[in-house]
Amino acid sequence: METMKRREASHGSAGCGADTEKVPGPELKQLELGSVGSFVRNHRKKIFLIFLCLCTLLAVQPSSRWFGAELREDRTSKLQAELKGKTAEQILQWAAETVPGLVQFSSFGPSGMVILDLLDRLGLLEETRIVTIDTLHLFPESYEHLQNVTRRYPKMKLQTFYPKDFMEGEGHRFDEMHGMTLWKDDFQKTSGKLSLKFSEMPAEYSYLTKVEPTLRALQQLAPGGWITGRRRSQGELRSHLPVVENDAGRLKINPLAYWTWEDVWQYLHTHEVPYNVLHDRGYSSVGDVMNTRPTKPGEGERAGRFELSQETECGMHTHLARIAKKRAESASKRAELDDAPHLPCDTCVEVNKQNFEEVVLKTKQDMLLEFYSPMCGHCTHFAPTYATIAHELSISGDALPARMDLYHNQVPQSAKDAGFEIHAFPTLILVRPMQKKLKLVTYHRWRRDVKTVLDWVKEELTKPLT
Numbered sequence: 001m002e003t004m005k006r007r008e009a010s011h012g013s014a015g016c017g018a019d020t021e022k023v024p025g026p027e028l029k030q031l032e033l034g035s036v037g038s039f040v041r042n043h044r045k046k047i048f049l050i051f052l053c054l055c056t057l058l059a060v061q062p063s064s065r066w067f068g069a070e071l072r073e074d075r076t077s078k079l080q081a082e083l084k085g086k087t088a089e090q091i092l093q094w095a096a097e098t099v100p101g102l103v104q105f106s107s108f109g110p111s112g113m114v115i116l117d118l119l120d121r122l123g124l125l126e127e128t129r130i131v132t133i134d135t136l137h138l139f140p141e142s143y144e145h146l147q148n149v150t151r152r153y154p155k156m157k158l159q160t161f162y163p164k165d166f167m168e169g170e171g172h173r174f175d176e177m178h179g180m181t182l183w184k185d186d187f188q189k190t191s192g193k194l195s196l197k198f199s200e201m202p203a204e205y206s207y208l209t210k211v212e213p214t215l216r217a218l219q220q221l222a223p224g225g226w227i228t229g230r231r232r233s234q235g236e237l238r239s240h241l242p243v244v245e246n247d248a249g250r251l252k253i254n255p256l257a258y259w260t261w262e263d264v265w266q267y268l269h270t271h272e273v274p275y276n277v278l279h280d281r282g283y284s285s286v287g288d289v290m291n292t293r294p295t296k297p298g299e300g301e302r303a304g305r306f307e308l309s310q311e312t313e314c315g316m317h318t319h320l321a322r323i324a325k326k327r328a329e330s331a332s333k334r335a336e337l338d339d340a341p342h343l344p345c346d347t348c349v350e351v352n353k354q355n356f357e358e359v360v361l362k363t364k365q366d367m368l369l370e371f372y373s374p375m376c377g378h379c380t381h382f383a384p385t386y387a388t389i390a391h392e393l394s395i396s397g398d399a400l401p402a403r404m405d406l407y408h409n410q411v412p413q414s415a416k417d418a419g420f421e422i423h424a425f426p427t428l429i430l431v432r433p434m435q436k437k438l439k440l441v442t443y444h445r446w447r448r449d450v451k452t453v454l455d456w457v458k459e460e461l462t463k464p465l466t
């Protein structure tokens with residue numbers, strides 16, 4: 001590694017000198033060869049200044065340039081051979097000494113935490129820049145975890161990159177601007193299975209929230225290489241992962257390439273390294289709120305990521321059309337209607353076509369209204385949560401809990417006239433009576449647990465009625 005450093009150094013200064021000789025200047029062209037000597041003597045200061053400028057320019061140029069050139073000449077395979085069998089510590093130590101502007105990209109998952117802790121132990125945390133990409137759609141737990149990490153590693157030099165033109169905590173603004181379902185476009189159907197479009201082109205949501213911020217970080221920081229927490233044991237695609245890779249002239253260093261999932265967890269427990277509590281709740285890999293779900297035993301480590309199964313609504317028209325078709329196909333139409341499961345909700349006011357006007361449109365009280373279909377799996381799944389929310393609301397008296405079954409009822413025209421828009425099941429709308437009309441606020445958050453919904457209700461109720 002010493003040789004490498006020295007070679008880089010000499011390469012750098014040679015470039016500087018060579019370029020100075022080639023400086024083209026209008027004055028230089030007019031000179032005759034014989035007077036070059038006197039020209040140099042007369043313009044010593046100028047020439048020296050130009051030389052100085054060029055050298056400075058080359059020095060502040062991303063060091064990755066010459067590191068990259070070095071890399072292109074099959075340095076990577078030599079490095080791979082050199083580093084094979086080295087421990088994670090040795091690889092990190094080597095990287096810190098060799099790679100200019102070393103960066104670790106981290107989402108503070110289990111592997112990233114191992115690397116962070118190793119860097120800290122090796123005393124390399126201050127000289128390694130840690131970069132994280134905040135998609136604005138992370139779990140509250142992940143943000144809390146990051147605070148824990150910051151507290152534990154005060155030396156950490158963290159740089160956070162957000163989607164372009166957005167700042168911390170602007171997830172709602174992002175959704176307002178790009179639509180709530182942008183992330184779903186990232187998936188496409190292939191032979192009945194959902195898969196990422198990544199192979200062809202970064203899809204819009206991933207591009208805006210991950211790819212572009214990463215590219216921007218690379219461009220701004222211009223590291224000669226970066227550390228990743230990727231491991232061979234993470235699955236098929238990574239099963240041949242080498243310790244170092246050449247990524248367009250930059251080194252990608254994978255010090256944990258040969259670690260197993262168990263190795264990682266053993267390290268975290270042995271050294272009492274903080275980890276995201278979501279891992280205790282069955283999430284093996286934590287991404288964005290709407291595209292991550294807990295994994296089942298035996299599933300791949302990353303199986304919970306990038307799945308549409310986390311979809312939380314039934315599109316109303318597709319759902320009703322499907323039910324209608326089923327009903328038409330069924331010989332005993334009546335039976336099917338009555339087959340709908342009963343979803344208990346003791347404290348819910350049951351709204352139907354007949355009482356809609358009286359109960360909802362003429363309400364004197366703030367009301368939380370759920371539109372649902374007992375035939376929609378997402379509604380059945382959400383039912384116990386909504387029953388608890390309703391129970392809590394009836395105790396606190398913040399709002400009257402109600403629900404309307406849109407499988408047995410249709411949305412009344414008077415509801416449409418009053419501004420109710422229902423496109424999917426379940427839809428939660430907070431109905432607030434004003435002087436002459438109703439203020440309707442639809443629930444748009446990804447999380448639909450008791451606390452998040454109740455917090456939202458409270459927050460909305462503090463807003464003035466306009």
Ligand SMILES: *[C@@H]1O[C@H](CO)[C@@H](O)[C@H](O)[C@H]1NC(C)=O
Nearest residue numbers: 141142144145148275276277
């Ligand atoms: C943060 O640290 C506290 C104290 O160790 C812990 O109880 C909590 O679960 C941690 N939070 C997350 C999200 O991991």
